[in-house]
Amino acid sequence: MARIIVVTSGKGGVGKTTTSAAIAMGLAKKGHKTAVIDFDVGLRNLDLIMGCERRVVYDFVNVINGEATLNQALIRDKNCNLLYILPASQTRDKDALSQEGVGKILEDLSKDFKYIVCDSPAGIEKGAHLAMYFADDAFVVTNPEVSSVRDSDRMLGILASKSRRAEQNQEPIREYLLLSRYSPDRVKLGEMLSVDDVQEILSLHLLGVIPESKSVLNASNSGTPVILDEKSDAGQAYSDIVARYLGEDKPHRFIDGKKGLFGKFFGSK
Amino acid sequence: MSLLDYFRTSKTSSASLAKERLQILVAHERSSRNQPSYLPQLQKELLEVIRKYVNVGQEAISVNFEQDDNQETLEVNIVLPDYHAKTP
Numbered sequence: 001m002a003r004i005i006v007v008t009s010g011k012g013g014v015g016k017t018t019t020s021a022a023i024a025m026g027l028a029k030k031g032h033k034t035a036v037i038d039f040d041v042g043l044r045n046l047d048l049i050m051g052c053e054r055r056v057v058y059d060f061v062n063v064i065n066g067e068a069t070l071n072q073a074l075i076r077d078k079n080c081n082l083l084y085i086l087p088a089s090q091t092r093d094k095d096a097l098s099q100e101g102v103g104k105i106l107e108d109l110s111k112d113f114k115y116i117v118c119d120s121p122a123g124i125e126k127g128a129h130l131a132m133y134f135a136d137d138a139f140v141v142t143n144p145e146v147s148s149v150r151d152s153d154r155m156l157g158i159l160a161s162k163s164r165r166a167e168q169n170q171e172p173i174r175e176y177l178l179l180s181r182y183s184p185d186r187v188k189l190g191e192m193l194s195v196d197d198v199q200e201i202l203s204l205h206l207l208g209v210i211p212e213s214k215s216v217l218n219a220s221n222s223g224t225p226v227i228l229d230e231k232s233d234a235g236q237a238y239s240d241i242v243a244r245y246l247g248e249d250k251p252h253r254f255i256d257g258k259k260g261l262f263g264k265f266f267g268s269k
Numbered sequence: 270m271s272l273l274d275y276f277r278t279s280k281t282s283s284a285s286l287a288k289e290r291l292q293i294l295v296a297h298e299r300s301s302r303n304q305p306s307y308l309p310q311l312q313k314e315l316l317e318v319i320r321k322y323v324n325v326g327q328e329a330i331s332v333n334f335e336q337d338d339n340q341e342t343l344e345v346n347i348v349l350p351d352y353h354a355k356t357p
Contacts, residue, residue, distance in 0.1 A: 146287050153295050157302045190282025197288045201295055 002035075002110040005117050006135035006173075008159075010151030012122030014143045015180040018216055019238070020119035021049045021225040023139070026242030028083035029227075032114040035074065037105075038088035039131035040121035041096050047087045050077065051223025061089035064101035070108055079228060084113075094126060102130045124158060133164050137174045137245075140204060143181045144193040149201055152177075156202065177204035178241065181212045184257030195255055208241035210234050211254040304334045315345065323349055 007020040017038075024036035037060065038046035047053040052075045058068035063086075070086075077083035086105075089096055109116050120131035132138065138159050142152040159173050160166055166173075179195055186192040199206055215232030219225060227242070229235040233254060240250045312332045319325055325347065333344040 146291055149291055150294060150298075153298065157299070161302075187284070190284045193284050193287055193291075197284065201288070201291050 002106075002113045002116045003137060004106060004110075004135050005115060005137045005139060006120055006132040007117060007139045007141060008120040008128065008132055008155050009122070009141040009148065010124065010128075010155040011143075011148045014141050014148050015210070015216070016122070016141050017046050017049050017119055018220065018226060019139060019141050019178060019180065019210075020046060020117050022227040022235075022238040023242055023245070024115070024117040025077070025080060025083060025225040026227045026238055027115045027117070027246075028077070028080045030242065030246060031082065033082045033084075033112065034115040034117065035084045035086060035109050035113045036117040036119060037086040037131075038119050039097070039127045040119065041088050041127050042090060042092055042094075043121065044088040044090055046085065046119050047075075048223060049220055050085050050225065052078070052085055052087075053223070056087045059087045059089040060105070061091055061093075061096045063105055064096070064098065070105065079224070097127060097130050099130060099133065103134060106134050124154070129158075129162065132159055132173075133162070135159075135163060135173050136165075137176065139176050139178050139207065140202075141178045141180055142198060142202070144179060144187070144195075144198055146193075149193070149198055153202055156204070175204055176207035176245070177202060178207050178210065180210040182209045182254065183212045184255060188257070206252070207244055208237055209252060209254050210237040210241075300335075303336050308332055308334060315347075319347060325350060 005023070007016050007023070009016050020036055024034050028034040036046065036050070038044055039060075040046070041061065044059070047056050055075050058073035060073070062068040063070050063073045074084040074086055077085060106116060118131040118135065121127040140152050140155060142148050156175060159175060163173055165171065177199065179198055182195070183192055187194045195206065195209055211233050213226075213232060213234035215229050215234045216226050219229055219232075219235075226232065226234050227238040230239070237254050240253060243250050312330060315332070316325070316327065316330050319330065329348045329350075331346045333346070335342045335344065
């Protein structure tokens with residue numbers, strides 16, 4: 001059985017697709033067969049971030065409608081042969097995704113894959129709903145900024161009441177906070193909410209902090225998930241996040257700005 | 270205290286303002302999120318029944334739902350007008 005992870009946020013532009021691409025690659029690099037699915041029907045972009053946009057033949061909706069098999073639609077990643085991408089459709093039909101269709105695909109993928117990463121669209125419409133509905137774990141990507149924190153809280157309410165686990169009275173979805181675009185220097189100046197502030201408001205388990213980093217744009221420019229840029233701070237932050245998710249004990253970094261002892265002390269929470 | 274610290278504490282930081290605003294907003298939104306979905310309908314129907322006997326306005330009735338760890342309370346508050354004018 002696969003573990004289904006939804007990468008969600010409510011708000012747009014906080015780094016859901018960047019995160020989905022990075023953690024899917026990270027899990028696959030750790031030896032777990034992983035599929036990453038783009039749920040943003042009509043605004044497909046995961047393919048660009050993964051650098052496979054020219055290899056898209058069939059998509060998610062084609063599989064749901066029986067126009068292609070899952071194997072025909074899955075694209076094997078060029079950097080890692082344990083990673084597969086299922087691109088979103090570019091159709092304008094808002095009802096292209098159905099709960100039964102998505103459920104069936106996830107069930108089929110579960111037989112063969114260890115992890116399934118669902119890249120949610122922004123908002124709380126159908127695509128976002130279906131991306132989180134079947135999830136076991138939720139990665140809530142949040143920026144240290146008022147509108148993002150508020151939308152994350154709203155998303156947490158939806159995860160707790162509208163998911164399959166909630167509806168069937170199962171153990172709730174495990175929720176994790178990924179705080180992205182973090183600038184320790186601005187936090188020190190009192191210009192940005194701190195990790196502790198955001199955690200206090202959302203009461204979420206912190207999986208990791210991703211610093212504001214030039215490497216993220218560079219990675220998307222070239223279509224390589226930022227986690228493969230092992231020298232970059234954001235790449236290392238995502239590697240840590242994947243390791244922590246898999247149960248490794250990694251002290252938090254990138255919270256205090258300077259590397260070394262200080263970061264370890266502040267990140268030990 | 271360094272000179273830098275002096276400037277830093279001399280005015281409220283925008284981050285602490287953000288935190289304060291968020292705490293209030295999030296607490297408010299969470300309390301309304303847990304309300305049962307039948308509340309607005311209940312309020313509407315209660316109002317209709319009361320109006321059969323007493324001439325009250327929309328704002329005269331408030332329905333509040335509160336949830337503690339082990340009990341749920343539904344509080345209905347109706348403000349009657351000064352003299353009980355019967356509806357025509």
